[in-house]
Amino acid sequence: xxxxxxxxxxxxxxxxxxxxxxxxxxxxxxxxxxxxxxxxxxxxxxxxxxxxxxxxxxxxxxxxxxxxxxxxxxxxxxxxxxxxxxxxxxxxxxxxxxxxxxxxxxxxxxxxxxxxxxxxxxxxxxxxxxxxxxxxxxxxxxxxxxxxxxxxxxxxxxxxxxxxxxxxxxxxxxxxxxxxxxxxxxxxxxxxxxxxxx
Amino acid sequence: xxxxxxxxxxxxxxxxxxxxxxxxxxxxxxxxxxxxxxxxxxxxxxxxxxxxxxxxxxxxxxxxxxxxxxxxxxxxxxxxxxxxxxxxxxxxxxxxxxxxxxxxxxxxxxxxxxxxxxxxxxxxxxxxxxxxxxxxxxxxxxxxxxxxxxxxxxxxxxxxxxxxxxxxxxxxxxxxxxxxxxxxxxxxxxx
Numbered sequence: 001x002x003x004x005x006x007x008x009x010x011x012x013x014x015x016x017x018x019x020x021x022x023x024x025x026x027x028x029x030x031x032x033x034x035x036x037x038x039x040x041x042x043x044x045x046x047x048x049x050x051x052x053x054x055x056x057x058x059x060x061x062x063x064x065x066x067x068x069x070x071x072x073x074x075x076x077x078x079x080x081x082x083x084x085x086x087x088x089x090x091x092x093x094x095x096x097x098x099x100x101x102x103x104x105x106x107x108x109x110x111x112x113x114x115x116x117x118x119x120x121x122x123x124x125x126x127x128x129x130x131x132x133x134x135x136x137x138x139x140x141x142x143x144x145x146x147x148x149x150x151x152x153x154x155x156x157x158x159x160x161x162x163x164x165x166x167x168x169x170x171x172x173x174x175x176x177x178x179x180x181x182x183x184x185x186x187x188x189x190x191x192x193x194x195x196x197x198x
Numbered sequence: 199x200x201x202x203x204x205x206x207x208x209x210x211x212x213x214x215x216x217x218x219x220x221x222x223x224x225x226x227x228x229x230x231x232x233x234x235x236x237x238x239x240x241x242x243x244x245x246x247x248x249x250x251x252x253x254x255x256x257x258x259x260x261x262x263x264x265x266x267x268x269x270x271x272x273x274x275x276x277x278x279x280x281x282x283x284x285x286x287x288x289x290x291x292x293x294x295x296x297x298x299x300x301x302x303x304x305x306x307x308x309x310x311x312x313x314x315x316x317x318x319x320x321x322x323x324x325x326x327x328x329x330x331x332x333x334x335x336x337x338x339x340x341x342x343x344x345x346x347x348x349x350x351x352x353x354x355x356x357x358x359x360x361x362x363x364x365x366x367x368x369x370x371x372x373x374x375x376x377x378x379x380x381x382x383x384x385x386x387x388x389x
Binding site: 069 | 358
């Protein structure tokens with residue numbers, strides 16, 4: 001069964017002023033749609049057609065670079081849309097906050113580390129908060145790789161991700177990636193992140 | 199001695215409509231400038247401080263390499279645009295293009311495909327190999343052909359910042375327009 005471009009749970013302009021409507025529209029309807037189509041083309045008429053995206057990514061070293069790039073792009077963008085909301089921002093609570101405190105010292109320390117990972121990823125990629133056997137880790141990956149991939153340097157379940165491809169922010173922030181990273185904290189849906197944390 | 203940001207050899211609007219003034223302002227004044235500043239900050243007080251740019255590229259990895267190579271790549275990229283159209287393509291370079299790719303059209307097609315298909319950020323290069331023949335290679339992020347002992351002749355920047363304000367997701371349109379602004383006298387002299 002072919003993968004489908006997920007619908008957004010909010011309007012393209014819902015994350016303004018942090019992420020502008022034009023960026024959201026192109027990012028979702030062109031970039032994410034492109035990855036989805038290319039993924040479907042890459043697995044068409046092969047045994048991969050019936051596998052879940054998690055199954056594909058977990059064994060990605062066995063598959064073509066097209067499955068890696070587009071499977072990653074398909075999964076990463078879906079996660080990205082899911083963990084953002086116009087009602088986002090603030091700080092997490094409960095078990096997730098406790099785990100952040102335990103693993104990073106404090107929410108502020110965590111935020112600084114995550115921002116650094118996002119700001120220093122050279123070229124295109126993603127910054128991640130990853131759950132790995134009960135621990136939380138921060139990492140970043142190049143291009144459309146992610147921590148579910150068997151070839152990732154840091155493996156685990158991504159529970160928060162920030163796209164730092166230039167297409168994610170260039171129309172509004174141009175060269176100022178740090179401003180985009182700072183703005184992202186205003187739209188993070190911590191309930192969704194907590195759900196993924198479990 | 200600190201490296202300096204080279205001036206653009208033409209006005210910011212000189213490459214319109216292929217590349218907008220807006221894009222060139224950010225690309226040169228912000229991106230290229232930041233690589234120069236970062237490089238200067240990284241090498242100050244190190245063994246690399248008094249080396250020339252190519253030596254730094256050949257001798258470093260990581261942050262210093264990324265910034266040094268991006269300084270070099272952007273200077274090489276900006277320098278190759280101008281008004282000298284295809285008639286200025288020199289005989290020896292045209293012969294080499296025919297020998298290596300069959301025809302100019304086949305070269306253009308192969309280079310364009312390489313530019314459209316590089317995944318993520320990077321550069322496409324026409325290079326001269328030690329035996330004098332030509333090849334087309336893709337490099338990711340800041341990587342460049344100097345480290346492979348190849349001589350760069352022409353390059354296309356496919357980092358999204360090179361075209362996103364003008365073309366957004368439509369990289370193929372940028373690659374199509376790219377051919378209209380190349381200064382073939384500059385390219386011929388490089389060969």
